[in-house]
Amino acid sequence: MPGLEDLYREIILDHYRNPRNRGELPTPPARRVEGFNPLCGDEIVVYLDLEDGRVSDMRIDGQGCSISQSSASMMSAAVKGKTVAEARQLIRAFKAMMSIHESRLDGEDGEATAPDPEVKLGDLEALQGVVKFPVRIKCATLSWNTLQQGLDEAAATA
Amino acid sequence: MALSTEVVKKDFPILDHQTHGKRLVYLDSAASSQKPSAVLDAMQHYYETTHANVHRGVYGIAEEATRLYEQARGKCARFIGAPSERGIVFTKNVTEAMNLVAHSWGRANLAAGDAILLTEIEHHANLVPWLMLKEERGIELRFIPMAEDYSLDLTDLDRLIDGVKLVSVTAMSNVLGTLPPLRRLADAAHAAGALFMVDGAQYVPHLPTDVAELGCDFFGFTGHKMLGPTGIGVLWAREELLEAMPAFLGGGEMIRDVRLDGWTPNEIPWKFEAGTPPIAEAVGLGAAIDYLGGLGMDAVREHEVALTAYALRTLTERYGDGISIYGPSEPAQRGGVVSFNYKDVHPHDLSQVLDEAGVCVRAGHHCAKPLMRRLGVGATARASFYVYNDEADVDALADALAEADRLFTF
Numbered sequence: 376m377p378g379l380e381d382l383y384r385e386i387i388l389d390h391y392r393n394p395r396n397r398g399e400l401p402t403p404p405a406r407r408v409e410g411f412n413p414l415c416g417d418e419i420v421v422y423l424d425l426e427d428g429r430v431s432d433m434r435i436d437g438q439g440c441s442i443s444q445s446s447a448s449m450m451s452a453a454v455k456g457k458t459v460a461e462a463r464q465l466i467r468a469f470k471a472m473m474s475i476h477e478s479r480l481d482g483e484d485g486e487a488t489a490p491d492p493e494v495k496l497g498d499l500e501a502l503q504g505v506v507k508f509p510v511r512i513k514c515a516t517l518s519w520n521t522l523q524q525g526l527d528e529a530a531a532t533a
Numbered sequence: 534m535a536l537s538t539e540v541v542k543k544d545f546p547i548l549d550h551q552t553h554g555k556r557l558v559y560l561d562s563a564a565s566s567q568k569p570s571a572v573l574d575a576m577q578h579y580y581e582t583t584h585a586n587v588h589r590g591v592y593g594i595a596e597e598a599t600r601l602y603e604q605a606r607g608k609c610a611r612f613i614g615a616p617s618e619r620g621i622v623f624t625k626n627v628t629e630a631m632n633l634v635a636h637s638w639g640r641a642n643l644a645a646g647d648a649i650l651l652t653e654i655e656h657h658a659n660l661v662p663w664l665m666l667k668e669e670r671g672i673e674l675r676f677i678p679m680a681e682d683y684s685l686d687l688t689d690l691d692r693l694i695d696g697v698k699l700v701s702v703t704a705m706s707n708v709l710g711t712l713p714p715l716r717r718l719a720d721a722a723h724a725a726g727a728l729f730m731v732d733g734a735q736y737v738p739h740l741p742t743d744v745a746e747l748g749c750d751f752f753g754f755t756g757h758k759m760l761g762p763t764g765i766g767v768l769w770a771r772e773e774l775l776e777a778m779p780a781f782l783g784g785g786e787m788i789r790d791v792r793l794d795g796w797t798p799n800e801i802p803w804k805f806e807a808g809t810p811p812i813a814e815a816v817g818l819g820a821a822i823d824y825l826g827g828l829g830m831d832a833v834r835e836h837e838v839a840l841t842a843y844a845l846r847t848l849t850e851r852y853g854d855g856i857s858i859y860g861p862s863e864p865a866q867r868g869g870v871v872s873f874n875y876k877d878v879h880p881h882d883l884s885q886v887l888d889e890a891g892v893c894v895r896a897g898h899h900c901a902k903p904l905m906r907r908l909g910v911g912a913t914a915r916a917s918f919y920v921y922n923d924e925a926d927v928d929a930l931a932d933a934l935a936e937a938d939r940l941f942t943f
């Protein structure tokens with residue numbers, strides 16, 4: 376039986392207490408994306424500045440539980456300054472850690488969505504304990520799905 | 534006779550089970566109640582001895598299944614003071630009951646510009662069907678606001694109700710425990726020429742109910758919150774309204790005749806019961822009604838008022854300003870749901886910590902997002918009480934809250 380210590384690791388509580396990159400960015404030029412967790416009411420707003428294929432700046436707004444907020448904070452720290460391609464690699468690696476393996480019914484998922492084993496999650500690995508609490512996985516992935524949506528929208532309008 | 538939780542607890546097998554090695558302290562009956570052996574046994578016995586489809590076979594067990602199904606309808610009618618069982622339509626749950634009215638009565642009677650009156654404290658079940666109709670038809674939705682003391686603010690009722698065709702309100706808020714003044718709202722609705730609909734999901738399980746005395750035209754409730762099984766609910770409506778309403782879902786059972794060029798609807802209430810109904814669930818609901826009848830609904834209400842008073846007192850005394858409780862302060866004027874926030878701990882985290890202590894509470898927006906916005910919170914934790922809860926359960930909740938300090942007090 377997993378205990379609370381598996382879930383609430385110190386680094387998670389640190390990011391919850393002292394969220395990184397908290398706030399807003401002027402839109403435009405920044406892109407604003409909202410994510411909702413319909414089960415618990417958590418809301419995440421991701422502000423993205425994309426320049427030359429790079430996430431040049433990023434802010435997180437919204438409200439939610441320690442898992443959704445710390446995951447968003449850690450995500451912003453990990454993704455800010457990275458290229459869009461690197462950000463997408465991190466998203467895939469994080470979702471894989473959350474036991475979410477994206478595949479398509481047409482069987483054409485192949486290499487494109489498999490996480491690169493070279494991608495290092497660093498502090499984000501503290502969130503691995505969430506997997507033992509299945510209802511909380513959606514809390515941890517909320518900001519990542521929101522970021523992915525923002526990158527997809529940017530790619531579609533580029 | 535006063536209700537003895539010591540005796541009642543023994544009737545609920547799940548309460549013998551442990552969670553995380555701790556006694557199960559179930560404080561989420563407003564989401565779904567637990568089931569007594571009487572309900573479980575009745576359904577098991579039905580499947581083992583009687584099951585067949587209803588209103589079809591002419592053989593013995595089919596006739597008996599039909600008799601049990603229709604007997605449950607009669608029990609539902611008597612339990613809510615309905616004048617006859619012909620007004621009792623079995624649905625999947627109260628959400629389907631509200632949708633049935635919005636689809637059938639709503640589409641036959643509401644056109645662009647017509648208004649209906651709801652409240653700010655409604656569950657999504659009494660909001661979304663009307664929002665859908667607003668999108669489709671352009672009807673106008675008005676809302677009775679919530680007052681600062683969590684009651685309904687009826688100051689502007691005369692203006693709000695003027696010209697509306699329907700007033701639809703919850704009988705008890707699933708978040709606040711607020712008990713709106715139903716009879717007063719019914720009279721105001723009827724004086725304005727409107728019909729009066731009530732979402733009784735949180736009311737019927739906990740208070741003696743008389744739809745005629747309350748002045749209702751439509752009334753919905755659900756089985757699984759009143760010790761019965763999931764998958765069965767009830768829409769009660771005045772017979773003449775049901776007679777005039779078009780059918781809802783089409784299929785077997787709800788027809789009198791079908792030709793290749795058309796069909797004729799069945800009589801009420803079967804006109805609204807397309808397909809094979811939840812037969813075992815009706816039997817289970819009937820057994821739940823018998824069980825509650827045995828306890829006596831006055832005794833149930835008395836027990837819950839006393840327990841709610843104890844909970845409000847205990848939580849306030851132990852945590853003072855550390856706990857914010859959302860709902861009327863007077864136990865006799867509210868239901869047994871206590872929504873709260875504890876310090877700065879997010880309800881989701883709080884619920885996780887309480888779970889470790891075996892305490893089950895709901896955390897989230899409770900399917901009432903507009904109310905959450907009105908309260909200025911994203912979510913709350915909610916403890917809700919029923920016949921099997923006692924002061925030891927409240928104490929377990931109060932003790933477990935302290936554990937949240939260890940992780941989340943900065």
